[in-house]
Amino acid sequence: MPDAQKIARYVEDNAQRIVETLCDLISFPSIVMSDPTKAGPGERDCQLYLEKRLKKIGMETDLWEPDGPALYEKYAGRPGANKGRTFEGRPNLGGILRGTGGGRSIMLTGHIDVVPPGPREHWRTDPFRPEVIDGFVRGRGAVDMKGGVASMLMAVELLGEMGVELAGDVVFTTVVDEEIGGMGSLAMVDRGFKADAGIMTEPTANRIAPLCHGILWGRIIIDGIGGHAELTPNAWYSSGPVDAVQLCRQMLGGIDILNRRWQFDPRKNHPLMDLPNQIIVTQVNAGEHPSSMAGRAEIIIDVQYLPSEKDALGLGGNVKREVEEHVAFVCQADPYLREHPARVEWILDADCAEVSADHPFVETFQQAVADVSLSPKLSGFGAHSDIGLPTTLGQTPTVNFGPGDPTQAHQPNERVSVEDLVACTKAIALAICKWSTEPKAS
Template identity: 75%
Template structure:
């Protein structure tokens, strides 16, 4: 680490209180993404206005806008990030540009400010949107996913400005909404024209460089049974039932387990940077109409992963969808009722994935910055989905995931982030920007 980078690291440590204060400010905004994507979360706009003010104080030219969801959908229908029914009234995106002298490479720092609902209050030891600093950790909804990363982005640039570090390339700063329900905010950001020579999306990776993320498809498996009195001896299904949809669910869940076991040893479902092969996770179930009635209908919601090597011609998970559809059809063939009344799958969402090659110059720059700050330069996969596919693909901005915090804390009650992670991440981002944009 040269003297400039030593000064950067030292200044970041000196600004620890300011870093914690910034994350605390962000956590206080209840920028919840609502299940109804036509409605604004209570704190989304206010959070973006706060960040806009901070950016403008640093000399950024900013752009705060509410995307036109229906127009975006029509423009990109069938492509990554295009989700029907989204509106952005009261849910603005924010972009800013800090101009370099024009002779260097540019970088985009990107994050999302929407957070998932905090879940049941009794599961929390603190108020979800009241930041609490305890034992070197900051507690609050969004601290890990991903306002901690947004804090590091902002503070890295603030430190570089305080030190007067000259940058030849532009710094592009973008914070989006809608990430937690499909990524149309990132699509709107790319469509707006925000791009750079390389990018960092500060999703929580435990301060590891993750140039790869999964794609995901969400689907709803619908099983139609025949309702009837649960306490009577049932007739045969071909004599008008009843047929218990919950019992059929058990068969379908067994079938999903069989496919998961097959994927565990399928090389197409594995990547050397990923800890586990792709899997299908059952995330929601709904069945039954009355305590004394056999269920006439059941729904199983699944979340299935795919890799960049499995993308279809549209950059999405069409191949994996067909694979799951064919397997469900086979499961139905094993049961006489389902053979006559097969389950059907309704696809809810398809969120794309991306991979930046290990030999890309920015990946190597980031590895050098991590090594300089004592963080591991070893590359890792990011198991959950993130939006890096949209800037990397459509936006032509090769983007990696790199951010503070244990990703398993995301969406959990008592979500918390170690202050030391914040500080080390801020150092690495600041040094990476100084190296890349110099």
């Protein structure tokens, strides 16, 4: 195996190729659609581009469109199983580079779907015409997470060019559907892609993150009684109206109370996470007409949970009940809501995972990042990622590690530094070498 310095120098000498690969990937508008039965305009083309690159370096490839209804029937009630998904025109991609034998295998995985760019006037550049400005690659997906996909692809390509022989297999997968629930990763695991360890190249600012949050999306529905906004209302119990906006304010205050409680609850905190679990209000929809009191309000929430809080199915059922009980408690404080309580409808449950800090791969990866002058200190990934599916269902202990500031994700003018891309590629290349040389457990 070549030493770390030789690998680092070769990667640095090919920095421009890493940048060009990322720019190629960004130029495909692989936008995830809000309607999960429709393909984004560039999802298939992006995967075809990657398949061509994998074949060029000698990988056995598998490009397929998962059967969404069949997957749901097989895994209903389990992580990643989302009803109503179809994958026509939005394939998954897998590849395997066979090792010489006897070494440990590694899976490099990521998603190629990106969120819509939003209003174009918020962008300084065209989101799908990438530009390199002041040492940063700019464009939709630069951070989340085509930067990571470019780094993991180039790590394998450059090792091959150096003539490095790996004892263990390298498994490469890129999936769709991550931004709306993770069924692409479920399909990947169900297809049989697995390894002795894995790296998911979500943006972590090149920190190893063996932990991510689970995420619940929910809708709190509050029914008032509509009526003329400008007239003095009678008591609600006679003829109404009851302003759902006012009731919504009370519920938002109740959410603040629960967040305050969670701030000091040991179950809601983890030493690798910067913040406690939170309930984040992401949308508020209320009212029917400018001169009418709102007859209904909806609060959309994003709720975080930790692996230690998972239910028997590996999902967030325990936290769902906790939120539902708190909503019912808030309703008890209002005479109208006592009689007409708010209800919670759950939209999504995306699972989470944690790989132990003393897992052999985590320790090997820490050595690799230290050898290329990155910090080996572990951190938590505050957002959700798909590591739960390969880790638990696929039995491939998988950590997050990728280039870029994660707070750039989903923002206009998304950007990743060339320095981060190169450093990530070096770390992954060295980790592949180190892990491959370790004998496979008997």
